Amino acid sequence: MIEVVVSRAQRLSERLLERATGLIQRRIEARQTPIVPPANVAGRALMTVLGIMTFLASLTFGAVTLVSDTAAQWQSQISREITIQVRPAEGVDMAAALQKVQDLVLATPGVESASVLDDAATGRLLEPWLGEGLDLNELPVPRLVIIAINEASPPDFSMLKANLEAAVPQASLDDHRAWVSRLVAMAHATVAIGLAILSLVLTATVLTVIFATRGAMAGNRHIVEVLHFVGAQSSFIAGEFQHHFLRLGLIGACTGGVGALLLFAAIGDWTASNQATPEADQISALFGSFAIGWTGYAGVFVLVATVAGLTALTSRLTVTRQLAAIDMISPVEG
Amino acid sequence: MVRFENVGLRYDMGPEVLRDLSFQIWPQSFQFLTGPSGAGKTSLLRMLFLALKPTRGLITILGKDVSTLKRADLPLIRRRIGVVFQDFRLLDHLTTYENVALPLRVRGKEEAEYRRDVVDLIKWVGLGERLNAPPLVLSGGEKQRAAIARALIDRPDILLADEPTGNVDPPLARRILRLFLELNRSGTAVVIATHDVGLMDQVEARRLVLADGRVTIYD
Numbered sequence: 438m439i440e441v442v443v444s445r446a447q448r449l450s451e452r453l454l455e456r457a458t459g460l461i462q463r464r465i466e467a468r469q470t471p472i473v474p475p476a477n478v479a480g481r482a483l484m485t486v487l488g489i490m491t492f493l494a495s496l497t498f499g500a501v502t503l504v505s506d507t508a509a510q511w512q513s514q515i516s517r518e519i520t521i522q523v524r525p526a527e528g529v530d531m532a533a534a535l536q537k538v539q540d541l542v543l544a545t546p547g548v549e550s551a552s553v554l555d556d557a558a559t560g561r562l563l564e565p566w567l568g569e570g571l572d573l574n575e576l577p578v579p580r581l582v583i584i585a586i587n588e589a590s591p592p593d594f595s596m597l598k599a600n601l602e603a604a605v606p607q608a609s610l611d612d613h614r615a616w617v618s619r620l621v622a623m624a625h626a627t628v629a630i631g632l633a634i635l636s637l638v639l640t641a642t643v644l645t646v647i648f649a650t651r652g653a654m655a656g657n658r659h660i661v662e663v664l665h666f667v668g669a670q671s672s673f674i675a676g677e678f679q680h681h682f683l684r685l686g687l688i689g690a691c692t693g694g695v696g697a698l699l700l701f702a703a704i705g706d707w708t709a710s711n712q713a714t715p716e717a718d719q720i721s722a723l724f725g726s727f728a729i730g731w732t733g734y735a736g737v738f739v740l741v742a743t744v745a746g747l748t749a750l751t752s753r754l755t756v757t758r759q760l761a762a763i764d765m766i767s768p769v770e771g
Numbered sequence: 772m773v774r775f776e777n778v779g780l781r782y783d784m785g786p787e788v789l790r791d792l793s794f795q796i797w798p799q800s801f802q803f804l805t806g807p808s809g810a811g812k813t814s815l816l817r818m819l820f821l822a823l824k825p826t827r828g829l830i831t832i833l834g835k836d837v838s839t840l841k842r843a844d845l846p847l848i849r850r851r852i853g854v855v856f857q858d859f860r861l862l863d864h865l866t867t868y869e870n871v872a873l874p875l876r877v878r879g880k881e882e883a884e885y886r887r888d889v890v891d892l893i894k895w896v897g898l899g900e901r902l903n904a905p906p907l908v909l910s911g912g913e914k915q916r917a918a919i920a921r922a923l924i925d926r927p928d929i930l931l932a933d934e935p936t937g938n939v940d941p942p943l944a945r946r947i948l949r950l951f952l953e954l955n956r957s958g959t960a961v962v963i964a965t966h967d968v969g970l971m972d973q974v975e976a977r978r979l980v981l982a983d984g985r986v987t988i989y990d
């Protein structure tokens with residue numbers, strides 16, 4: 438009985454081994470060398486060039502996104518707040534005037550809050566010029582009311598100004614419009630410069646990708662000719678090269694794109710973890726959280742896809758042109 | 772099978788290098804194409820494998836007038852023409868087996884369908900031991916035989932060989948010639964371009980002699 442079981446087990450294991458060996462053999466046989474050599478010096482150089490150009494283009498795109506987002510942030514932060522200044526005058530009760538201004542402003546549609554800058558805060562503002570221990574009652578110092586407005590439906594500033602001057606002649610409204618318009622102009626100029634630089638970098642990337650691919654293709658001309666003369670269809674030859682160069686393009690472009698994203702993430706991490714230091718504060722003041730956001734990620738993704746696609750397309754067009762040059766050339770036309 | 776009628780060829784605005792060529796290549800025939808260096812043998816071969824258009828005259832290959840052929844038709848006709856190049860044109864990154872199988876691979880055939888045929892043909896040309904060797908480690912004669920095997924693998928109707936014995940010693944040249952004769956006996960028309968008189972003297976075969984741009988035929 439035991440012998441029968443053992444012999445059956447042996448037969449089963451032999452069959453399994455045979456099947457596994459057959460499968461492995463078939464897999465080995467199925468793995469043919471690619472018609473276009475997978476790696477050579479020109480291919481590696483092309484991947485490096487694609488990586489570097491994608492890295493630079495991604496960095497430029499990320500920087501433009503960052504500047505554009507930050508400019509929008511500045512603009513929104515400043516336009517969210519306005520101030521009213523109440524100047525001291527003979528016979529004016531400053532506390533009553535401030536209260537009157539606050540009440541009037543709060544009653545205006547589009548105003549979310551109004552707070553009077555208290556003595557301590559005003560003292561701190563003037564401390565660099567007038568020193569500590571300042572008694573505001575002894576000095577004719579103007580006082581401020583800070584007003585937060587609803588950005589979606591802001592108040593009518595000209596009406597507010599007129600009402601204010603009628604109620605408290607010493608009050609004047611500062612809606613920061615001059616600052617906002619300057620900042621908006623600066624932000625727009627910065628973004629426009631960034632876009633101009635980006636378009637130059639993208640043009641350089643496209644040209645580099647095309648010429649580097651054509652350079653790498655030059656070393657493969659003999660393969661194109663051999664395939665052509667053994668009867669390969671043009672679409673087959675173009676497809677082989679397109680597939681090969683798409684792979685090279687994807688590896689190179691992904692390396693560059695991921696490198697740029699990692700650099701942004703590293704700088705973002707560094708500013709987050711060094712928030713108390715003056716250097717990080719300066720960077721945060723300029724660029725906020727130093728995050729490129731979804732626009733940045735989407736842009737890098739599009740760049741990687743474009744570079745890889747362009748590499749594949751250039752190789753296809755180059756093959757097509759080479760084939761046209763060797764196919765039934767007329768010695769006169771050719 | 773191949774018909775040339777008053778074919779002329781010139782490059783750019785230069786003089787005609789080939790003039791008034793009129794001849795036929797019959798199915799299952801065997802012929803040498805010869806003449807001094809620079810006589811135009813390679814140009815004539817290039818016209819035969821559809822790499823060059825004549826500047827005048829009519830060429831009919833495998834029943835098709837080449838002047839009316841569309842670009843898309845060329846690969847299908849080329850598949851019926853085997854070519855052995857003087858410089859072999861083997862792909863260095865592929866093995867002997869893969870080089871010989873290349874014409875079948877580009878036609879989209881599965882390896883399982885052709886593996887046995889390729890191995891048999893490689894053995895037939897005497898390269899059974901070099902199946903997995905890349906061309907870089909093959910001798911000149913071995914490369915020549917690998918190139919011949921590649922040209923024959925899809926059983927072409929006509930085989931064109933450009934100086935197939937130019938890089939080999941006389942014993943190997945005789946062996947290669949025997950391969951061509953054996954192939955011809957199996958039904959393939961063979962055209963061998965050579966200026967090796969010794970080689971031609973070994974076989975009683977038709978000779979197309981090019982001189983001064985004209986062809987003279989010795990049947």
